[in-house]
Amino acid sequence: MLTLTANDIRLGCTATDWQDALTQASQDLQEAGRITPDYHAGMLAREQQSSTVLGNGIAIPHGTPESRDAVTSTGIRVLQFPKGVTWHDNATVTVLVAIAAQSDEHLDILRHLTRVLDKPGLARKLAEADDAEALVTLLSKEPVVPKCDAQTLCLGVNTRATSELAMSAAARLQGLGCVDSAFMKEIVSQPPVGLGQGFWLVHHSIGSIRPALALATPKEPSDELAGVFCLAGPGDDCRELLERIDNFLAQNTPLESQSVDAVLSRLSGEQANAVSERVRLLNTHGLHARPAKQLVQEARQHNADIRIRLAEGDGNSVSAISLTRIIGLGARRGQTLIISATGDDAEQAVKAVCQAISDGLGETVSPLRHHESQPESAEPESAPEPLADDEPLKAVAASPGLALAPAFVMRQPTLDYPATASDANEQTARLGRAIDEADGQLRTLIRQAEGGEAAPILSVHVEMLQDDDLYQAALEAINEGASAEAGWWRAIDTAARAQEALADRLLAERAADLRDVGRRVLANLCGVAMPTPPDEPYVLVADDLGPSDVARLDTQRVRGLITARGGATSHSAILARALGLPAVVGAGNRILTISDGTDLVVDGERGCLVPNPGAERRDRINRRLDQLTRLQAQAHECRNEPATTTDGHTIDVCANLGNTAHTPDAVDRGADGIGLLRTEFIFMEHPEAPDLDTQVKEYRHAFDALDGLPLVARTLDVGGDKPLDYWPLPHEDNPFLGLRGIRLSLTRPEILETQIRALLTAADNRPLRIMFPMVKDLEEFRAAKAIVERVRAEIPCQGLQVGVMIEVPSCALLAHTLAPEVDFFSVGTNDLTQYTLAIDRGHGQLSAESDGLHPSVLQLIRMTVEAAHAHQRWVGICGELASDPQAIPVLLGLDVDELSVTSRRVPLVKACIRGLSREHAREQAKLALGKATAAEVRDALETL
Incomplete structure (x- = not known):
């Protein structure tokens, strides 16, 4: 949306008439270089169609769609006319907001202004404002939008107690993110207040995140108990919600129906006889x-x-x-x-x-x-421009690798179905059968994917199918006259939109899983089979991929993945990396214009794709692929040999694991150990914190499979962006800078101590290295290590090492203070790059710039290595940079001691190191450190 600033404001203007006012506005935009003179004619034409006066003294003139060609760059000007200007519809205008927009941005401005127009005395304040910043504040301040909708209703609760209804309503608000635990504590201790007609009210402002109103009604209402309202927020922000309660009670009649629509109708002020x-x-x-x-x-x-x-x-x-x-x-x-x-x-x-x-x-x-039945956005989507042949398109690098194969575009089948149906019982039965069928399909896929990354994700899908809230929402829609298909999709879409609205990006991305489950049931209801890929090798192109889509892939045929949506942390990206498939995501809707059979290059390392590559590019790609194929074969043959450079220097190449079940595969691929075991998997698989025995059993699997090779276990790394259901946390505006990693674990030291005790017990004097995540300084490390030493006194473990992950720039900058007390450092380049460059690596526009080869990141790695080696400590790299072919020589030249990569990449990384000399690697590191940007680094390394 366009943003108002003080530079866009013109105070104390005068005009002879409305045409003069419009001329002044267009001239101002023209002088600012925003428009050409032709745009003024478009503004006049727009006024001839209909007045742009909104009310309260505000007009919002803009051009017609045909005049957009006269906009050179989007801009806005606000002209204040204290004495007022009579508009052509006889309205008096005191503030004119003139917009030059190259798209439909003015519609967002218009919607925003209409929400602030209801402020009492706004017209007078606008006319009298004598400070540009004050006027900006009046027009720009985002109004508080209270929540009271179908999601805040808890109807038919099986209780007859007002206190239980109050808690049900409050819990619903907490689940929607409108209140936090502090609000719940206040409601528990607050007796409901009678409103009459059997309705009660509980209200508090403590713990309120957003003004909201919930209503809980009993399954069997009575004159004494018809329902309990739960109101959250300070009084001024709740004025509209209090009016809604007044509207509800003003009718002074019992609720004839407990359907969602009937209750919302009454809350909105609609009369029962309307x-x-x-x-x-x-x-x-x-x-x-x-x-x-x-x-x-x-x-x-x-x-x-x-x-x-x-x-x-x-x-x-x-x-x-x-x-x-x-x-x-x-x-x-x-x-x-x-x-x-x-x-x-x-x-x-x-x-x-x-x-x-x-x-x-x-x-x-x-x-x-059909696809517009629930629109995704306020703006219409124009037909995307087709991709140009042999021209690279940048996207988000999701999984490394290179592929060239014909495209198969997975277009979701058209699912036509009636919106309404009169036989509610039959529709309910049809929905039940479709859900049961989907359950069976998913369980079959889980068996096929057993031991892989897809299985636990698909298990979550089974849980989603069994979600009673989803089912009840669908039944409510069916009972109101919707067909089984329409009712089910309404429930899915409502829940997915609520998920997408979350500030937490990782949780918001999981809405794709919900839609994936929803489409499966919908396809069953419609009797439509999902698209079938060709028998020949192909590159899969899709709008987005759900885990069940990826789980069905035949990895012998699919060569790479491209999606229009998604980020580096979406499930499709995670699974692509696990399957070793090159993938780029977030490429935009233009990729969906590709025709089946079009040759496509997928470069998962550089984050780009190329349709119909020309002869020169095709030859170059084929040479790279041939070379890669030979290298992979040779690397597999030599996978158990050490990674020793041509001049005799050996470094360890270990595997990153997200589950102990994959340890045997890592060893089989030649890993010198486990350089990163993400232990949070065991905590996420249980409804409560796993006990000591459960953890010991899991960790012992890994130690047994390693047969004496070392294991680096990262302690629990959740919180902020990766919450646990049984460890509730307050809402955070920026979870990446909030409670996560070791700082969260130290708030519950008993959980951390149990994990450390389990690791030491399972190790049983086998090589164990414990690593703390997200450490910012020595104080945090000492607090965590003290717990290790306390447990170690009870459970001796020979050769135990304790270290930290270098993910936070402060930790790298202070490595010289940490080195004397740690046993090792492991650099998590994914987060270190993200925090150093202030770029979210899953950001749709900026992620391509989140490059670990940026000189600033390399400088931090250099500082870490120098500090560690000064105290005879070793340094590993466990982020994705460790498997980047261009980065490996640089990291080797920076004197890192270990690289930890995905299991599939171990043989290739070892082979790459065997082809390098340490001297040449140090030259490449020196060259990289001397550049100013990541692009310059990669360009320089490309020419070597």
């Missing part, structure tokens, strides 16, 4: 100013009180004759509007308004396509 009807919005840009004004004009023609509510919104209804409130709904194409009316002309009014909406409210509209 005539109502649903209608889909078809306008391309949603309910913006021009169609909203047409709707208002239609509503004013009828002798009825007409209200409008967004079925997918917060449940609040607005007057159909309030332009600003209608725009403030933010209704998008494909969403459902609920029109209700009371009065003499109610039935005719509802039909007329619904017909006007269906006809487009003065705009040309087209029917909805």
Whole structure:
């Protein structure tokens, strides 16, 4: 969205008429280099279509879509007219917000402004503001949007106690992220207050994250107990929610139905005797100013009180004759509007308004396509531009490797189904059969994937199928007249959108898993089979891939993966790395224009793809592939030989593991040990913290398979971005900078101590190295090591080493203070790069720049190695940089002692080292350290 700044404000303007005001605005935008003179004509044309006055003295003039070519760069100007300007619709304008937008950004500005227009006295404050920053604040401050919708309703709870209903409602708000544990503590100790008619209220502001209202009703309501409202937030922010309660109670009649829609209707202020009807919005840009004004004009023609509510919104209804409130709904194409009316002309009014909406409210509209039944965004998606032949397209590097093969584009089949059905019992039975069928399909895939990375993820899918909340939400929709397909997908889509809205990116990405489960059941209901790949080798192209899609892949045929969406941490990326398939993700919708059979290059190391490579590029790729094939064969043959350079220097090449079950495979591939065991897998697989015996059994599997080779176990690394259900944490705006790693473990030292005790017991004097994650300085290391020493006194372990992961820049900068007290360092280059460059490696636009070969990261590694070697400590690299072919010589030249990579890469990394001399490697390291950017480093190394 466009952002207002003080430089965009012009105070104390005067104008002879509205045309003069518009001319001043366009001239200002032109002088700023935002538009050409032709844009002014577009602004005038837009006013001829309909006034851009929003109300409260604000007008938001902008050009027509045809005038966008006259916009050189998106910009905004705000002109204040303290004495007012009479607009052509006789409205008085005191603030003019002129927008030049190359896309539809003005629609976001418009929706935002309509939400702030309801502030009391806003027009006067805007006209009287004598400071640009003050005016920016008035127009830009994000209004508090309270939550009260279908998700906050807990209907039919099996209890007759007000306290239990209060806790059910509060727990629902906590589950939605509206309150935290502090709020729950306050509600437990607070008796509900009677409101009359059998309804009660509990309210508190402590622990409130967002103003919200929940309602819990008993399964068997009575005159004494019909329901309990739970209100969260300070009084000023809850004014609208209190009005909703008043609306609810004002009808003074028992709830005739406990359906979600009936309760929301009553909360919104709709009368029980109101005539109502649903209608889909078809306008391309949603309910913006021009169609909203047409709707208002239609509503004013009828002798009825007409209200409008967004079925997918917060449940609040607005007057159909309030332009600003209608725009403030933010209704998008494909969403459902609920029109209700009371009065003499109610039935005719509802039909007329619904017909006007269906006809487009003065705009040309087209029917909805299937995939638009629940729109993904407010903006329409234009047809993506096809990819150019032989031109690389940058994306997110998700899994290393190189591939060249014909494309197979996995296009989701069209699932056509009726939106409604009259036989609720039959629809419920159909849904049950489809869910059971999906359960069987998933369990078959789990058996096929046993021991692999996909199995635990698919197990989560089975759990999702058994989620009673999902099932109940689908049943509610079916009982309200939806078909089994429509009811199920409504439940899935609502839950997925809630997941996607989470600030935690990793959790938000898991919405793809929910949709994957949902599509499987939906396909079963529709009797449609999922797409079948060809029998020949291919590169799989898809919008996104669910774990079940990846689990079905025949790794003998698929050569690489490309997805339009997703990040480096999505499940498709994780599984691609586990399968050893080159993959790039987040490539954008343009890749979906590729035709099946188009030759595609997938470069998972550089994060790019190339359609239809030209003869020169194809020859170069084929040479690289031939060389890689020969190297892989030779590397496999020599996998058990040490990684010794041509001048006699040997370093260890170990394996990174996410599960002890993969230890035998790592040993078979020639690993010199386990350089990183991510122990959180055992904590995530259990509903509560695993006890000592459980952990000992798991760790012992690894030690037994290693047969004397060393194991580096990273202590529990969760929190922030990787929460545990049984270890609740407060909401964090930036979980990557919050409670995670060792700082979280030290808040529950008993859990850390149990883990260390289990590791020492399982090791039984076999080589064990314990490593603490996310250490920032010596103080944290000492606190964690003290626990190790206490347990070690009880369980002796010969040759035990204790070290830290270098992931935080402060730890690298202070390595000289840590080195005397640690036994080793292991550099986690993924997080170290992320924190050093301040770039999220899963970011759709910036991830390609999150490169561990950046000179700043290399300097931190150099400092760490020098500090460690000064005290005879060893240093390993356990991030993805350790398996990057361009980085290996540089790391070797920086004198690291160990590289730890995925098991599949062990033979290749060993082979790479055997072809290097230490002297040449140090020259490459010196060259890299002397460059200014990662791109310069890679370019320089490419020429060697």
